[in-house]
Amino acid sequence: MSKTSKKKEPVILVTNDDGINAPGIRALVEAVKGLGKVVVVAPDKPQSGMGHAITIGQLLRLQKSNAFEGVEAYSCSGTPVDCVKIAVDKILHRKPDICVSGINHGANHSINVIYSGTMSAALEASIESIPSIGFSLLDLSIDADFSAAGKYASIIVQKLLSSKTLDKHLCLNVNIPAVEEKLIKGIKICRQAYAKYEEEFDERKDPHGKKYYWLTGEFVNFDKGKDTDVWALKNNYVSVVPVQFDLTNYKLKQQLETKWKF
């Protein structure tokens, strides 16, 4: 390529799990708008905790949206993973150069990566050979301050777009602490902490006397490592965990090959 030839603008697919009207996706669109051609395909309603669900038994709808000024956008009746799939096949008619998901209202560190619709959308993109990043802010509230999160999202997307030797399956789980920007100490590459929820279902009775349950639980960190996302966030770092869709437990595979004779 000659020095004067204009580099083609990268196509950036934006999605989330809180729905197309959530403030978090607005912040993400603002953060990446200047970095390429942005197209939004996001759920038409909140889809938190949907994990890697896909819609098999029901039809899907797509609707053009004016939620973002000057940005092509669509809402989809399906899950976050459906959004990525349908965006590639029916809207972009090609793979985008990168897919970003979020900014999620609430943490997706440690085991949350597995329940999170935000991260499942990013992981789906990486399965489809589209480098991807999921962003989450450690603040669940609807009026959370996304300014620092937006800045870090922009920095990390730029880093990814300028990387020459990019793994096409690269997928990053980025969490941003809910503190003022000046208190954030920097960005840390981490591993997923072994931390989980200790479930406790809240048992109630409906007006007809029939029992029903709400899923609740306490978050417990069993992992004392200083190389984890939970540690980084507690110490005011932005945590970046590279994630993968090969779930094979290779260590256990080796053990079983030796020990289990059938």
Added chain:
Amino acid sequence: MSKTSKKKEPVILVTNDDGINAPGIRALVEAVKGLGKVVVVAPDKPQSGMGHAITIGQLLRLQKSNAFEGVEAYSCSGTPVDCVKIAVDKILHRKPDICVSGINHGANHSINVIYSGTMSAALEASIESIPSIGFSLLDLSIDADFSAAGKYASIIVQKLLSSKTLDKHLCLNVNIPAVEEKLIKGIKICRQAYAKYEEEFDERKDPHGKKYYWLTGEFVNFDKGKDTDVWALKNNYVSVVPVQFDLTNYKLKQQLETKWKF
């Protein structure tokens, strides 16, 4: 323990994603009934493709079920992952010794592990330190022949229950080829193949002229390895892939630590 003391019967939690009335779960209950005290907690309707979804914004119901003669059973209005969580907290009031999920009507090899409600239920158990196995038969039909699958399920569960040094996070993804039992060559410990769906949405118009979409796709195997689950199944082996919930991509983590300076 003295030689004469009776060993306590293990508690076996059974779940699935095809719903409590599917023939596959009936076959699994039959396969493990003689191996311990069996308790079934399964979705009240089909939940295929639900991945690791959990129910956050809606209440959950539990209903006692007579679907299995002489076996304590409950249907739950939630996802397969919800079933495991609520079984531990509200029905068993303890962790079972093992959780088995399936037998799924249809394959859950390769990337399917990530979309599968059957495997997500098993993975949830392993997150909760309950050794678990998901079973799937490569036959989608409602009247599939589960006899060989049931026999292999029984063999593998017995193996697991008799293992002395059991990893409490052990989780196995077991797929059984849809062939006559005498044609099955044995059991193979494998890794997850890199194989995925090439999506194609089927676009239609409703009676009011509005577009809608069905998710469809073609399964493509990009992985030529002979150590994969896809290879094993194609060659009439039962495939066993040990899976894990730590999604950290450690290789990429190391690369980013060296290359990405923030």
